Amino acid sequence: MRNLSIKNKILSIVTISIVLTFLISIIIMALEFKKLAQYQKNDFSKLVNQTAKEELKAFGQLAETSIDSYLKMSTESAINEELSKDIKSLETLTNELYMKNNSIEKDRLVLLLNSTISKNKNVTIKSGKNVINSNDKNNNQIIKSFYFSKLDITIYIKAFIKDIQESYKKDAANVLSNLRFLGNGYFYGVEVKKDKSAWYVVDGSKFKRFGKRWDLTHKDKKGRPYRKQILDNLENNSEGITFVPYVFFNPKTKQLNEKLAIGKRIDQWNWVIITGIYLTDMNEKIESSYASAVNNIKDIIKYLTITIAILSIIILLIISYFVSRYIKKELNSFQTGLVTFFKFLNREATEVKLLTNDSKDEIGNMSKIINDNINKSKENLEKRNAFLLDVENIVKEIKKGYLVKRLDKKMDDESLEELRKNFNEMLDTLSKNIGNDTNIILDILDKLSKNDFRNKISDENGKIPFAINNVINLINNMLNENKNDGLQLDKSSNNLLKYVDSLNQSSSNAATSLEETSAAVEEITGNIRNNTNNIIKMSDFATSLKNSSTKGEKLASKTTTSMEEINEQTNSIADAITIIDQIAFQTNILSLNAAVEAATAGEAGKGFAIVAQEVRNLASRSAQAAKEIKELVDNATVKTNEGKKISIEMIEGYEELNSDLQKTIEIIKDIENASKEQLIGIEQINNAINTLDAQTQENATMATQTTEVAHKTSTIAHKILNSVNEKEFIGK
Numbered sequence: 001m002r003n004l005s006i007k008n009k010i011l012s013i014v015t016i017s018i019v020l021t022f023l024i025s026i027i028i029m030a031l032e033f034k035k036l037a038q039y040q041k042n043d044f045s046k047l048v049n050q051t052a053k054e055e056l057k058a059f060g061q062l063a064e065t066s067i068d069s070y071l072k073m074s075t076e077s078a079i080n081e082e083l084s085k086d087i088k089s090l091e092t093l094t095n096e097l098y099m100k101n102n103s104i105e106k107d108r109l110v111l112l113l114n115s116t117i118s119k120n121k122n123v124t125i126k127s128g129k130n131v132i133n134s135n136d137k138n139n140n141q142i143i144k145s146f147y148f149s150k151l152d153i154t155i156y157i158k159a160f161i162k163d164i165q166e167s168y169k170k171d172a173a174n175v176l177s178n179l180r181f182l183g184n185g186y187f188y189g190v191e192v193k194k195d196k197s198a199w200y201v202v203d204g205s206k207f208k209r210f211g212k213r214w215d216l217t218h219k220d221k222k223g224r225p226y227r228k229q230i231l232d233n234l235e236n237n238s239e240g241i242t243f244v245p246y247v248f249f250n251p252k253t254k255q256l257n258e259k260l261a262i263g264k265r266i267d268q269w270n271w272v273i274i275t276g277i278y279l280t281d282m283n284e285k286i287e288s289s290y291a292s293a294v295n296n297i298k299d300i301i302k303y304l305t306i307t308i309a310i311l312s313i314i315i316l317l318i319i320s321y322f323v324s325r326y327i328k329k330e331l332n333s334f335q336t337g338l339v340t341f342f343k344f345l346n347r348e349a350t351e352v353k354l355l356t357n358d359s360k361d362e363i364g365n366m367s368k369i370i371n372d373n374i375n376k377s378k379e380n381l382e383k384r385n386a387f388l389l390d391v392e393n394i395v396k397e398i399k400k401g402y403l404v405k406r407l408d409k410k411m412d413d414e415s416l417e418e419l420r421k422n423f424n425e426m427l428d429t430l431s432k433n434i435g436n437d438t439n440i441i442l443d444i445l446d447k448l449s450k451n452d453f454r455n456k457i458s459d460e461n462g463k464i465p466f467a468i469n470n471v472i473n474l475i476n477n478m479l480n481e482n483k484n485d486g487l488q489l490d491k492s493s494n495n496l497l498k499y500v501d502s503l504n505q506s507s508s509n510a511a512t513s514l515e516e517t518s519a520a521v522e523e524i525t526g527n528i529r530n531n532t533n534n535i536i537k538m539s540d541f542a543t544s545l546k547n548s549s550t551k552g553e554k555l556a557s558k559t560t561t562s563m564e565e566i567n568e569q570t571n572s573i574a575d576a577i578t579i580i581d582q583i584a585f586q587t588n589i590l591s592l593n594a595a596v597e598a599a600t601a602g603e604a605g606k607g608f609a610i611v612a613q614e615v616r617n618l619a620s621r622s623a624q625a626a627k628e629i630k631e632l633v634d635n636a637t638v639k640t641n642e643g644k645k646i647s648i649e650m651i652e653g654y655e656e657l658n659s660d661l662q663k664t665i666e667i668i669k670d671i672e673n674a675s676k677e678q679l680i681g682i683e684q685i686n687n688a689i690n691t692l693d694a695q696t697q698e699n700a701t702m703a704t705q706t707t708e709v710a711h712k713t714s715t716i717a718h719k720i721l722n723s724v725n726e727k728e729f730i731g732k
Helices: 006-046 048-066 068-073 076-101 106-114 161-178 226-235 279-345 362-399 414-434 438-449 463-540 549-652 661-725
Strands: 121-127 134-136 141-148 153-160 188-192 198-203 241-250 255-266 271-278
Touching (some): 006 279, 048 241, 048 255, 048 271, 076 121, 076 141, 161 188, 226 255, 226 271, 362 414, 438 463, 463 661
């Protein structure tokens, strides 16, 4: 404040006083208006239940109004009046039909008349005159009739009052079920029976509970039996309206919210129409009203603020007028010069004049300082305009895609010089990364988007053109490799199919041979079992061999013959085992070829390589089993030759049989043991053949699975070739 002039000090003090007064007034008004808004919110809260009840009354009145016509038409007097109108209408129609046709059959007339009335009424015709108009309350039936003399007939219309009333009730129920309010609000209604039970007659919800019992013991989440409370309140309420609060799931908030229900009694039908609204919706209205009140208060504060500000400005202007009268001339001159200077700065004027005030006061000193700045600013603006023109020209070149030109003129202004350097560095960086011409890159990228990979960027000065050329080379190499891999995969899959077909044929032949071998071994097993039994008998009858040497000689001859047959069978088994061994060897070779083809196919043949390895394992197991069977057969052959030799010695030494009987018995025992061993060995051979047969069947299954893999591999190869052929690339 010390450096200010007296005029400025006076203006500052007045201005500060007015501003402080203004701010304090605004703060006090804001606090008072906020209290007023809170009071209004509390008043709104007190009116929530009353407002909710008024809305529910309106909705109940809407429901009653919607079915009022059905209520009126369902009274007995209205039904009677309706039948009277119907009988007059039938009389008019009958006369018109007769005038038109001069005659009409009774049956056809009945059909025509019934088609003109509602389905709850029935038209009949009797000959002669017998007019009846009655209201049978016991049978709940109304009859109306008239005599048509031209045909000598009496036409009756009959209706049961309850049927017509039920029809109107059903129509009214449909109207209420389809009635909506507030978007998704709906009604439901129950009929109260004489036993105080209630049954659904109206249901506007999605549950469709028509005809179901309304459970009066049901309670809400707070344990309130609100359904029973509605009926109890209506029973003791002369107005026929009651309000009951309860908790229900709100689909808007996805939570259980407080809801107010209205029950409206329809005495004529013993109905109770029910609906409700969520009190949370009413709270939203209160919050909306509160927000509106706050906004209104804010508007009032804004208007008061503007008013006080205007008054403050007026007071400040009045004070300022008396303070600034004597400096008006100097200020006007200073203002004129300053405005001219600002116009020059804003390019609204091309020339600027210096201030003419040469006084020694504050304004004069400011005028001298401003004149110095005008000269400096004029010089700087001329340089800046030239610089901006150069920038504009270079930007135009950049838009065209050329990054060659630079800002060469140095600037005295440090910020403009820094901008020039940064701009040039940016262009250098772009040129190093992109190149001197971006149009070439855009042309190449456009061709790449169209699957044409045959073109490259000739100017590779930038990093991006060099990278794009590398990408193009990589794509071309990849496409060529994909094409070669696809061709190789297609060729390999075809070879694989051939090998698998051969493997299937070999597996079938092996299975057939194993079946034949199994049958032969079964037969040999039976023979050996019989021989064993015979040898046991020989052991039992050894004591009678002295008197039965002739019989023994024959039995020895038979034994020799059986041994020869066993020898022949074991030779057949050896031949079959040789065939099995050859099949296992051939299967192993095929699995090796399949593994080589799968390895050539790479990742696509990985699954087939696993199948080929399993086939190879099975072939190895088959060869091993065949080797074991062959060893057993060789052992059986040795045993058979030994038995044959013993039988020959028995025939040649029969003369010494009596003397060497004890030795013969021991030899028979040895033969018995050998036969048992043969039986065990041949049974092992039989089991091994069965195992080999199962393995052969498994080989056939694996070969079938291999065929499916080969077909899938062929399909993949064709897809790869089709995808590659859709593109244009170098070396295609």
